[in-house]
Amino acid sequence: MEDKDNLERRIGRQLDGAMDEAEAAGLQRELLRDPAARRLMDATAAADRLAGDALRAAFAPEASFADARDAGAREAWEANLRSPARPAPARWAVAAAAGLLLAAGAWALLHWLPGRHDKGTAGIGALPAPIHAVASRPDDALPAGLEQLFWDIWEPPQSSRGALHPAAAPSRGDQPVPPGGVQGPRTRRRMIDRQILGVYDEQEKAVYLLGVDHVRTCVDATESDL
């Protein structure tokens, strides 16, 4: 019985590739000499192979991320990972939010000083672009100063608040040119709608601002030929 246990162990080491050459040669000699040992080796190897194949077929199909289900799972995962579920924000984001808050405080103080109201900076209500405040509680409203600050510090090239701009380069939001093209002199106008999203992080007591510009360019025939 002890011999059989020893043989079983050596067969296992052989199947696992854990034998050195001397051990393998010793096992080989025993298998040649003893038909019962050969039968044991064959039966063990066959069962091991079948079980391994069944496991691989079930749990390790080739290119596991290539088939549709796993591709979907991967996308869902990546979406999850990029959601705000992860509690700790990046350090740069915390620093940026803190900086924004400080600057907003300074701006608000200056803005509300007497004689500072008519400098041409439009108030929130006068802005042509829609403003969205997303907050963790319904009664959380972004301070007006923050949104205004965002307008002031984030100016994309060739634009200002929702105004029309001539001769801007085409963008991905361009409308298609009509069939046959626009004949004669034409004017290109770019319209920018800016949305500001604010997210309040209760843990960090910080507000994160995100500005999104929706840019649309229109090409119109001018009236110079009329």
Place this chain on the structure above:
Amino acid sequence: MPSGDAADEAAAADRRLVEALGRGESDALVELMRRNAPWLRGAIFAAGVAPDAVEDVFQQVWMTAWRRAGSLDDPRRWRAWLYTLARHAAIDAARRRRRSGRLAETLRAWLGTRRCESDDPPRRLALAEAHQRALRAIAALPEIYRQPFVLRHLAGWDYRRIAETLELPPATVETRLVRARKLLRETLGDETR
């Protein structure tokens, strides 16, 4: 088994990914999932989860790993840490499943619909049935034998690496593999002749 150098390189790469995971890099998580999916799915199955529920538990485990990565003190022990997360999640899932009493039916249904890659229908059917019986036989092994056996086949690790993951001495892993093979041979003996 993979050669020692290749295995060590893979382990070092995994460790770097784990460290990146600790820093909150989501790409590291996706890559770790890709590299470790087979053995982790197997470990979940070996902990008693029905095959059709493995994927759900697998995703839960990675979600937990993502959330708790910062609490991993020693990145060298990440595999054992991940295995422990998987085992706990698997045990919870299996317990819920057993309570509902649907494990056997689900296993039968899943095995009946499992896709098989052969183009030869009779052979495909025979192979699928053989795999069904083999999976049942593996599922019937005591867990202490089932875990190293599944890791050996799905991860291809040597005794030392399986031992690190299961936090056992390598000699114990070897003994348990011998017992697992013996039990499988007795169960599947007619099948393989």
